[in-house]
Amino acid sequence: MGKTLVIVESPAKAKTINQYLNNNYVVKSSIGHIRDLPKSNHYILKKHKMMIPNEKNNQTKKIDKQLSSIIKRMGIDPYNNWEANYQIIPGKEKIAKELKVLAKQADHIYLATDLDREGEAIAWHLQKIIGGNDDRFSRVIFNEITENKILKAFKNPIKLNINRVNAQQARRFMDRIVGYMVSPLLWKKVARGLSAGRVQSVAVRLIAEREQKIKTFIPKEYWKLQANFKTSRNKEIKMDITHFNKEIFHLENQNDVSYHIELLKKLSYKITNIEIKKISIKPPAPYITSTLQQAANIYLGFSVKKTMLIAQRLYEAGYITYMRTDSTNISEEALENVRNYILEKFGNKYINKCAIIYNNKNSQEAHEAIRPSNINLCAEKLIKTIELDARKLYELIWCQFIACQMTEAQYELTILTSTADKYKLQSKERILIFDGWNRILPKKRHEHSKFFDVKDIKVGDNICLKKLLPNQYFTKPISRFTEASLVKELEKMGIGRPSTYSTIISTIQDRGYIRIENHRFYIEKIGEIVTNCLKKNFSELIDYNFTAYMENNLDKIANNKVEWKQVLNNFFENFIKQLNEAEKKPQEGGMPVNNMVLVSLDCPLCSRKMGIRNASTGVFLGCSGYDLKSKNCCKKTINLILENKIINNLKNEFDEISSLVTRKRCQKCNTVMDIYITTDSKYKVYICGNNPRCDGSEIEKGRFNLEENNYINIKCDKCYSKMNFKIGRFGKYLSCINCKNARKILKDGNIAPPTEVPVPFPELLCEKSNDYFVLRNSSTGIFFSASTFPKLRETRAPLVEELKRFINRLPNNLKYLAAAPSTDPEGNKTIIRYNRDKKQQYIVSIKKGKKTNWSAFYTKGKWQEAKN
Structure with missing residues (x-):
């Protein structure tokens, strides 16, 4: 009997699966996708007419060389x-x-890639590359990498x-069409280096439109009034x-407040009603991809990307079920196990009589x-097995799953009401009576404050x-x-899928197109301009409903309800019509060009x-005399930087609201103006938030660099x-007046360590490419990277024995790092790490x-083992 070949897409997954199969199986990894469409830079379109496939026989008409x-x-x-x-x-x-060599030697080939569409596509590409009779191939799928599930899948x-x-x-294919055909148009009409994506551009539109709402929003003042009382039993309560006058109490300004305070001071108050009712709160559903991403972002501060990378490792190690899912379904076996666990650990009162079934109507996959x-x-049992962040995410998943089958939380809500003349006052309190x-x-999700004790108060008390x-x-x-709220919005609108x-x-x-500051998304000006251009000429392409409609079409293709090439033909036909229209001149209905807006400053x-220009590199001032066709072309530019990036004064939502109240507004459209400072700190430039659609701007001359004196010597x-x-x-950075050496100034005001020339190690070859490693020193310590970094992003920690x-x-x-122990007491090799807290x-x-768990630090001139 010959060997059986099993192909997965991940080395870690291969290692885990190999533990459960006997010696007749050879488990190999493709390391992700092995075949794809060719990689190439986008082609810059010249003016030409594109055509659409013939609807009857799908044959091409004559296509020009540019389109070919x-x-x-x-x-x-x-x-x-x-x-x-x-x-x-x-x-x-x-x-x-x-893989081809191993396949020739194998009697049978099992394709054990992930169970989503991407995994199915990887399996298909592997089958095509290996070739041969389709009967030699079998597909195995499983949603958890455990011995029981693996053996069952292979049976x-x-x-x-x-x-x-x-x-x-x-x-x-749709994403490819949009990227390769719209992006060059943006290069020509807006700015070089831009790109468009079928779904990504819709996500940018969400952020851009929210930015517009914020900039045009005018905060209105209002007041609230609270009162502190003492009861007849000398207890304090706040209401x-x-x-x-039986209407909701509304105060618009301080005059209203003063008027009512004078009236309220003269009145006497009495408790007129005490209402007590029980509230039950159902347990949360187990996590799906989107809710896990949101929870990890809110409670752990993880980015969506980090969450998925860690979840992938947990899945491949066999600790959790498949992490790309929109289903809240739970298998009967898992339900039985969790209910037995709850009964054993917490007792009868924490378990429902029947299992709780969570239905997800939008689920498209039987995951x-x-x-x-x-x-x-x-x-706690994984301390020696996985790193801290992975344990945190695992605990989040573990707790949520157990909680989803526990009994409801019981609260007692007390509403205390008082009246005085025409006024009504209330105080509410919610107390947990059964957890x-x-x-x-985690209890931090359910904290509450206690304002009064109802036992000390009775109806009729003064x-x-x-x-x-x-x-x-x-x-x-x-x-x-x-990141959490964006994922929630995308899911709500049916845009994208878990994967x-x-x-x-x-x-x-x-x-x-966007940037993240203090965990919030901000639209860059060029992202806003691109969005407006796409909305004008590709309104259907970046329409929320159309994007959700296309996602449904993809689901229908997966379920064999529609023919996939027909869906593509319909998409392409409409797309080409829009593209041909966008190619026209702006005055003929084509995509608008990114014109400059003149300002009062002279070159x-x-x-x-000078004029305001918007490019993929940011907003800057450029001379209006810039014209390469003219002999008198002037190429003078002045770089601008957002004031908020310099002083970082919008740390939270309250700061932003205060900013909307105090910031200048455009005299032409009343939109909040963006504030920029020239890099020579001589000018403050106010630019309308609607630029370039609105040409409102103001320039203030002065000295706007408040930090320069901190770095004089x-x-x-x-x-x-x-x-x-x-x-x-x-x-911010420091620049040498002589050798042009530069050092970055960090967010905390400290100067980044001096940059060092990378040390080449041609003897140490990269694993994922034909490159070799160099040793780099950064603000977060030393590391090995490919010599062509960042083009090739392969990095790793140096071994002490290599140093x-x-x-x-x-x-x-x-050199002190090379004096460190190259092994721990048990003979395990040591690597170099960086401690952010100790900065060493x-x-x-x-x-x-x-x-x-073994580590050592360089202390007082020698390496000493850390005490855990």
Whole structure:
């Protein structure tokens, strides 16, 4: 009997699965996708007319050379029945060759990639690359990597689901069409370096429209009035004044407050009603992808990307079920296990008579919710197995799953009412009387304050007014998106699917259309301009309902309810019509161009007016005489930086509301103006938030650099000349007047450590490419990276034994690291790490690729083992 080949997409997954299969199985990893459409830079479109496929026979009409070139670069041909040019991904040739050799030696091949559409597509590509009779291949799927589920899956193999593969291809092709055909148009009409995405542009639109609402919002003043009383038993209570003349009590300004305070001081008060009622709160549903991302962002501060990376590792190690799901379904076996656990650990009163079933009407996949694979494995038992962040996420999942089957939490709500003349006052208090599912979830989610004890108060009691407490407020604009709230909004609108939320958010950040400050999304000006251009000429493409409609179409393809190429043809036909229209001149209905807006400042070189320009690199002032066709072309520019980036004064929502009240508004459209400071600190430039649609602007001359004096005596670490304080596109920094050496100023005001020339280690080769490692020193310590970093982003921590081997190559300030122990007492190798709190390098040992609990720090001139 020959060997059986099992192919998965992850080395960690392969390692876990290999534990449960006998020696007749060879488990190999493809390390993700092994075949894809060709990678290429977007082609810049010249003016030409695009055509659409013939609806009857899908044959192409005559296509010009420019369009043929685009099709070649895209790797898909919408004019030739959507023929695709799939290629081995560069760097994966060796893996593909090895899998082909192993496949020839195997009697049978099992494709055990993930159970979502992406996993199905990887399996299909593997089958195509290996080739041969389809009967040699079987598909195995499982939603948790445990021995029971793995063996069960291999006993019941299935065939590849080509419908799910086609759904993945349809998504990929549509995204490719938009990216390769709209992006060059943005280069031509707006600015170079821009890109568009079918779903990502919709997410940017959400953030852009929220930004617009915030900038145009005018806060209105209002007041609330509270009163402190003492009861006849000398107990203090606090009440809100809620009604006046049987209408909701509303105070618009301080005059209203003063008027009512004078009246209230003269009145006597009596308790007129005490209402007590019981409230039951049902336990939360188990996590699905979106709710896990939201919870991890809110409670752990994890980004969506970080959450999914950690969840992927937990799944591949066999600790949790599959993490890309929109289903709250729980298997019967898991229900039985968790109910037995609750009964054993907490007793009868914490378990319902029947299991709680959570229905998710929007679920498109027959997956389970995200839950622990072994309910008896709590986070504390994983201290030596996984890192701290992974334990935190595992505990979040574990607690949520147990809580979802526990009894309701019981609260007692007491509403205390008092009246005086035309006024009505109330105080509410909610007390937990039975914790139920609160027993297992973090208590910080359910904290409450106690304002009074109802036992000390009776109806008819007189209460004595001690103090009136007026508080000023302003109406709030809609809140900015956080990663958690953006995922929630995307899910609510039906945009994207569990497997795409992380990619959507990562992509819009990488493209530079949005930025994150204090965990909130802000739209960059170029992102706002691109959104407005797409809304004008591609209104259907970035329409919320249309995007959700296309997601439903993809689901229908996966369920074999519609033909995938017909969906693509319909999409492409409408898309090309819009693209042809957008190609026209603006006055003919085409996409508007990104024109400059002139300001009152004269160009320091040629005295012509400067203008506000928006590019992919940011907002800047450019001379209006810039025209490459003219002999008198002036290329003078002045960089601008947002004032908020310099002084960082919008740390929370309250600061932002205060800013909306005090900031200048455009005299033309009453929108809040963005405030920029020129990098020479001589001018403050106020630009209408609606720029370039509105040309409102003001310029103020002065000296606006308040921090320069803090860095007067800083000397260059290389030539010891004076360093000047400057502000650039990427923030504050110091620049040497002699050798142009630069050092970044960190957010806390400290100067970043001097940059060092990377030390080459050609003997140490990268694992994922043909590159070699260099040693780099950053503000967060030393690390090995590919020599072509950041083009190739392979990085890792240095082994102490490697530094010992090449000690003569190290700069003097790092040679102490080579003196560290190269192994721990048990013989495990040590690596270099950086402690952010202590701001120093230290060493830890690793065993089977994971950190142990052993560590050592360099203290008082020698390496000393840390005491845990």
